[in-house]
Amino acid sequence: LQSLLGGAFPLDVAAAHRAVARLAVALGAGLEETAAAIIAIAEANMARACKRVSMARGIDPRGLTLVAFGGAGGLHACGLAEALGCPEVLFPCEPGVLSAEGILDAPREVAATRTVLLAEADWTPAALTAPFAALRAELSARLPTGTRWQWLADCRYVGQTHALALSLEAPPAPSELRAAFDAQHARRYGYALPADRPVEWVALRAFLRADRAPPGTTPSDAAAETRVGPTVVSVYSATLFVPAGWRAERLPTGDWRCRPEDATRRAQAPKRLALALEVHRQRLAAIAEEMGATLMRAAFSANIKERRDFSCAVFDAEGRMLVHAAHIPVHLGSTPLSVEAAIATVPMRPGVQVVLNDPFAGGTHLPDVTLVTPVFLPGEARPRFYVANRAHHADVGGIAPGSLPSPRDAEGHVRALTIDDEGLRLPPTVLDDALRARFAAASRLPAERAGDLRAQEAANRLGVERLVALVGAGGRDEVARLDAALLDYAERRMRAALAALPDGIFTFEDALDDDGVGDAAIRLPVMVRIEGDQAEVDFSAAPDAVAGPMNAVRAIVVSAVFYCFRCLAGASIPANAGLMRPISIRTRAGSVVDARPPAAVSAGNVETSQRLVDVIFGALAQAAPDRVPAASAGTMNNVLFGGLDPRFDPPRPFVHYETLAGGAGGGPAGAGASAVQLHMTNTLNTPVEALERDFPVRIETYAIREAPPVTPGVHAGGAGVIRRYRFLAPAEVSLITERRRLAPFGLNGAPAGARGVDRL
Template identity: 55%
Template structure:
């Protein structure tokens, strides 16, 4: 195929994206856990024969930007036949953190090698490790849960029962995990079926040709957008509060150079990897960069690997943004990714002050709770991220109490929460007045109070507890977040990162940060 029809290009852009979206619907509707079924902590995408992402559903940026590396790791490790599916979660093979489990399936079209791949990634509420929920204050990857290298979970259409037994023997909630794994398998089966239908209708040469054309199309639009950024060198730095294990602030530093239609992002001056779990693997850094530059493009461009072609990302092995195995990484995916976005947008704001917002809350406010449910006498594991304030920009105030940037999940509805877990929701609302002041005000954070109805192990990984999200152009920073526990009427201040066991009756209160303000009044 040599001629690209622009109408067909648009058709294929939407057909590929629709396949990923349908995969997501299948996974959401068949999953067992509230984290996937209700919060939609999952992502689905379509890949070409080399593992380059062609299209994605409108799911989670931190998943999608790193998923190509997992797909490529699966391709390199396993010789896949029709009906096979490869499972992995290893952060050092394209993963993010251990609870994010990726399943990859090949799509054959008559040849000896796969013509395409489909993949989904879902956050499992528990994959073992030293604390319930598998998001501990860890010092090693091995403390965080079961590490799964690329392995065939499905062989010729049948789930490998031995591998499944091994997986389920290492988690606290095996029934829920088995249901979520089955949902991932069915989501991939949906994607394979739809791609085969597309190939049957148009032919492999045409479908492959337009897949490649979509990558080129996205690259061209990205280059045109970068070309409108003034050439120059832009530097910015921000810090993480610390790793929760006694270490101080950790700096993320960026020197961004824009030349014509290309940009180089140099993070090599960032601090060394830390003892605790806020280290990020390189895949996380790439995800954050992709998200930021995709966000600059206002046109309806496909989000695929073409957008990264004009971008060069430099990281230093052994640093907080390119950690060495077996560094702990549970929090790098959720917290450090948010700070990378803050830093990239801070640099871009120097070049594009009218287009880039102030910092959003800068954290996902991760809460994991586990224990024994007295209603069923079985273990439970709960995981949730909480929204906060978005940063203001020249065109308007920041949104309040929403998930921002690298997370795109929903909340767990109160009805589902109280049905599934031994909790009672005591408060849930906007944390009024916490957005940064300015000509445009930052969005407000939120408050969530949970009463624990059983003795529970609670782990929280949260950021922006020491200093608020930065403002721009004279705007004030947002209010920092706050964590407390009330036991027998007495309130105790809690750090941004902690893991503790609380008695039944404890009221856990999470107050999330506000976004930064923009401009002076």
């Protein structure tokens, strides 16, 4: 191929050969092999993005036709279709000007949406017909020549935010609408809720189109033609590459339809290990991200569906983490420990799911519920993979709404806390109907807990399906080879990063304000030893566990170390178990950073974890001063409230938990960002609209806090936020915050940051 765009765009083939040859020599690979691998990596990245966007919108791309437009779309369309599971590709006759041609040739269409918000109890025939009649009258008046109608009804279970679209031909009967939604939900998420869980009709969307001859060339202009790959179709505005194993058929309109000769064909990774590794990593990451999108869309609580307080990961047969989606950093090191505990405790067989939230079995705090599912391949007796997700449930019982109780009760009395005060505690346990009922009953919001747990099951179910398909396409031995190599690669990258640091012992100490029971600060000293390509992080000098909830389990320390050293090594290093092989961690059993039962640990996950990051970075700043920022806000600013919502008759219980943003510390390269979730948390803001819709509360102020004047020559930290709540009904409110007494430290002579303020 010497040119693109039908000859209008000549290629400098020699220059391309020279560029690829440099990489091929470095990899010890052939020229064409390296070029093919570059394309495969690019297409794996594109496929990952397509899956992330489409699944977040509730659309499964499998089974859909992939349309290639733009000048370069046809070059990658068939490869993307294989990666996405699309059965065919449509290459329009002039894809480079498809948008412009669409403006000229598209038939006239009008569309309208009507918000319905109709609960199932109000689904009378008249109520279901009225939106159809109103939209039919509106659109018919706007387009009298219209003849083709399309109707989409957006529905969801009451409590969900993300709806599913149902294609309808006419106003349905109430039973038909319910049955159609249950069937769609079961197809998408693997389950439907029982009849006592009502459905809500959210909106009706109508589309009316006028008849028009399809665009494209006339049949006489486009002679029938079939080409078998590998081949190239070049037109004025684009180029289509048809790979081996594909067949392209020219349609009477001038468009090309491409289909694989084997309908089960899937994208293949390069054979050479160095070239195949990144493609494999992208595919695993896409699976974890698809799991997260499913969990978010199927969930009921604002914590999961709005704030996205969850994480998803894939593990190998030994329980070693292969990939962790870019979700919550505090779960990076702790979720693998939960998987290890599940494997050690529960005999694995097909269909088993293991649920746990025990902080002393790899968990973090009780609201973080982990679901572990083994992945069996056909004919194999032991799991080949595990998938796991961890989600923060808004309430799992305990003495206070939100299951993160304060040592100070409503009357102002202060008392010591234990793990039993914080809610239901589950060691690794097989999930069955009895446990589902027990878990839901422990909460102040049993229906919401049941719905969120079902959403976690849906996420793991998708992960299992995708991994089985991945092995089916790549081969069992090849996938196992790539899994092992991926762990080894992360280890090599981390060892190289450590070897680039100066050897030595680096110490640092900071403190937590107090434990909520007494007023004494809680020291957190750390020693980091760098020796060659290894590191040791030693927290054994930390004090004993405290009476309040600021204790952290060892899993939190593992997460903090994992996060800090991955930041040091660079974002491109894979987040898997291999990264931690050169790093050892020392803690002292019974200390505030290695708490043992019955210590309360609810705030250790959210607050102590942040201070662990501060002190590790403080030590690493001595070894790598050009890469480590000053302390950030140092708190997740946890707000919890609950009570009875008088907007319903009878009043309904409500519970909400959220974290608030803060300012990032200034770094060697520049100032810190304002109003961001920091370090061990990566959740989103709870939208004000969602808060005020779901709870009897009004947000009167939400603003970025005014920053103090910046000292010349100093890279200032970012500003935090101001959030003012007005409760419209009696509520029990808990705050778990830090950096109210001890300010975040500066580095390299810069001043400390501002402290936070709580006002009632």
